[in-house]
Amino acid sequence: MIWKILEALIFPGAVFILTVSLFYEWIDRKLYARLQNRVGPHLAGPFGLFQPAADFIKLLSKEDIIPAAADRFLFTLTPILAPTLILLGCMFLPVAGLNGIVSFNGDLIVIIALMSFCTITIYLAGEGSNNRFASIGATRAALQLIGYEIPLTLALLCAAISTGSLSLRGIVEAQMANGTWLIAGPQLIGFAIFVVASQAEMERIPFDIPEAEQEIVAGWSVEYTGRRLGLFRLTKDLELFLLSGLGATLFLGGPLGPLIPGLEPLLHTIYFLAKSILVLIVFTLVRTVFARLRIDQMISFSWKYLMPLAIFLVIITEVIA
Amino acid sequence: MGLVARLVRKCRARSPWILLFDTGACNACDIEVAACLTPRYDVERFGTLLRGSPRHADILVVTGPVTRQSRDRIIRIYEQMPEPKYVVAAGTCATSGGVYWGCYNTYPGLDSVIPVHAYVSGCPVKPEAVLMALSILLEKIEKVEV
Numbered sequence: 001m002i003w004k005i006l007e008a009l010i011f012p013g014a015v016f017i018l019t020v021s022l023f024y025e026w027i028d029r030k031l032y033a034r035l036q037n038r039v040g041p042h043l044a045g046p047f048g049l050f051q052p053a054a055d056f057i058k059l060l061s062k063e064d065i066i067p068a069a070a071d072r073f074l075f076t077l078t079p080i081l082a083p084t085l086i087l088l089g090c091m092f093l094p095v096a097g098l099n100g101i102v103s104f105n106g107d108l109i110v111i112i113a114l115m116s117f118c119t120i121t122i123y124l125a126g127e128g129s130n131n132r133f134a135s136i137g138a139t140r141a142a143l144q145l146i147g148y149e150i151p152l153t154l155a156l157l158c159a160a161i162s163t164g165s166l167s168l169r170g171i172v173e174a175q176m177a178n179g180t181w182l183i184a185g186p187q188l189i190g191f192a193i194f195v196v197a198s199q200a201e202m203e204r205i206p207f208d209i210p211e212a213e214q215e216i217v218a219g220w221s222v223e224y225t226g227r228r229l230g231l232f233r234l235t236k237d238l239e240l241f242l243l244s245g246l247g248a249t250l251f252l253g254g255p256l257g258p259l260i261p262g263l264e265p266l267l268h269t270i271y272f273l274a275k276s277i278l279v280l281i282v283f284t285l286v287r288t289v290f291a292r293l294r295i296d297q298m299i300s301f302s303w304k305y306l307m308p309l310a311i312f313l314v315i316i317t318e319v320i321a
Numbered sequence: 322m323g324l325v326a327r328l329v330r331k332c333r334a335r336s337p338w339i340l341l342f343d344t345g346a347c348n349a350c351d352i353e354v355a356a357c358l359t360p361r362y363d364v365e366r367f368g369t370l371l372r373g374s375p376r377h378a379d380i381l382v383v384t385g386p387v388t389r390q391s392r393d394r395i396i397r398i399y400e401q402m403p404e405p406k407y408v409v410a411a412g413t414c415a416t417s418g419g420v421y422w423g424c425y426n427t428y429p430g431l432d433s434v435i436p437v438h439a440y441v442s443g444c445p446v447k448p449e450a451v452l453m454a455l456s457i458l459l460e461k462i463e464k465v466e467v
Contacts, residue, residue, distance in 0.1 A: 029365075038363040044335040051368050057332040058379075063403035065376065218374035225376045225403040 012095035021241035022052040035288045059230030074128025079228040082121045086238040089114040093245040096265040105167045119145045126220025137219025141210035147302035152197035154310035155190045158317045159250040175253045183251040191251045198243045206290035248275035334463035336368040340378035346385025349445035350412035356448045375401040386414040386421040387428040399435045408437045413444045
């Protein structure tokens with residue numbers, strides 16, 4: 001019992017996940033800067049490693065403003081709800097073994113649901129702040145959800161169909177039994193759809209339409225200050241960890257790799273982190289290469305190209321499996 | 322100073338998010354301040370991010386002479402920023418009014434409207450000068466109460 005609680009709180013639970021997701025934000029920012037021929041953050045700690053932590057602590061220490069026009073209930077609730085949902089999703093990832101902290105048959109569906117709930121929370125956060133820019137941003141976030149959610153779900157389900165299991169553990173075990181990762185095969189298309197749809201889920205370039213700075217200031221987060229903004233930024237970091245971890249688990253074999261007896265949890269963790277950092281690098285490359293699309297371009301792209309591709313993939317997977 | 326207070330102060334000095342505000346400048350200072358974000362000067366080394374919303378920003382960088390039209394707006398933007406907040410007046414026009422000094426429609430400098438923590442001279446400012454002002458301001462944030 002006590003071990004289970006420690007597992008959920010420290011390793012591979014909350015403390016570990018938060019630390020790693022801040023580290024992932026650093027990788028993302030540093031790589032983004034290096035690809036643009038800049039130095040990137042480098043004064044906060046060695047190589048700027050503590051930059052995300054410094055941002056977070058600074059935001060915690062800032063003044064907390066609730067605008068008079070805002071809905072007090074939503075303004076208080078949503079910054080707490082959003083990181084909680086994503087942190088809960090991270091608990092399902094098989095980091096230090098084949099099982100996550102929580103693991104049951106069908107946890108893939110739960111992760112998809114939690115990510116959608118997070119987007120809806122963001123919609124409420126934008127509408128709750130009762131600001132015209134926030135309102136536009138929130139509407140765009142909800143509209144974008146209609147575009148990317150179905151292809152994302154289909155891409156994840158294709159991995160489930162081809163392995164015959166709806167749990168992350170089952171998918172990893174099937175890859176272990178097969179000897180190859182899912183990405184080697186038709187699921188390569190699934191991985192591509194997953195990367196594109198994840199960029200939309202995380203609201204990153206080219207799909208950072210809900211917070212498009214040049215058009216609508218800061219989108220749905222425009223009225224949030226201090227610790228509320230800090231929690232929303234933390235949500236973004238956690239999403240980075242969740243989605244790169246999910247990509248690594250489903251398509252790259254997650255914690256699988258050559259093992260030495262006695263060191264299994266450590267090696268599993270190292271393999272998992274290495275693979276998810278690989279996925280993270282793909283995310284960052286996509287963010288660097290593209291420019292922002294308009295909302296109508298995004299929706300028509302996902303319904304005209306992403307959606308048929310996902311359905312095509314389902315058919316292929318069904319025929320092969 | 323306690324350990325937590327020192328940590329918070331260090332973090333504030335390592336993560337200054339800036340907001341650009343043009344009170345009616347000729348755009349020269351804006352281009353030069355924006356040049357700080359380019360690969361050559363890369364202000365993100367200090368942890369600086371350019372934010373669109375005053376609610377997210379720590380440092381307000383103002384360019385141009387404060388006109389009667391923009392006075393109320395700049396006060397509103399300043400008040401929308403959360404404490405602790407700092408202001409940098411970039412360019413001769415923002416520090417003293419520049420060539421518009423004594424004009425019927427401008428104020429003599431930004432500090433006659435809102436408190437200013439750092440001045441950068443130059444017409445237009447040099448990106449190096451903006452970085453210098455920023456680093457001095459950050460040192461002040463870390464070492465002494467501004």
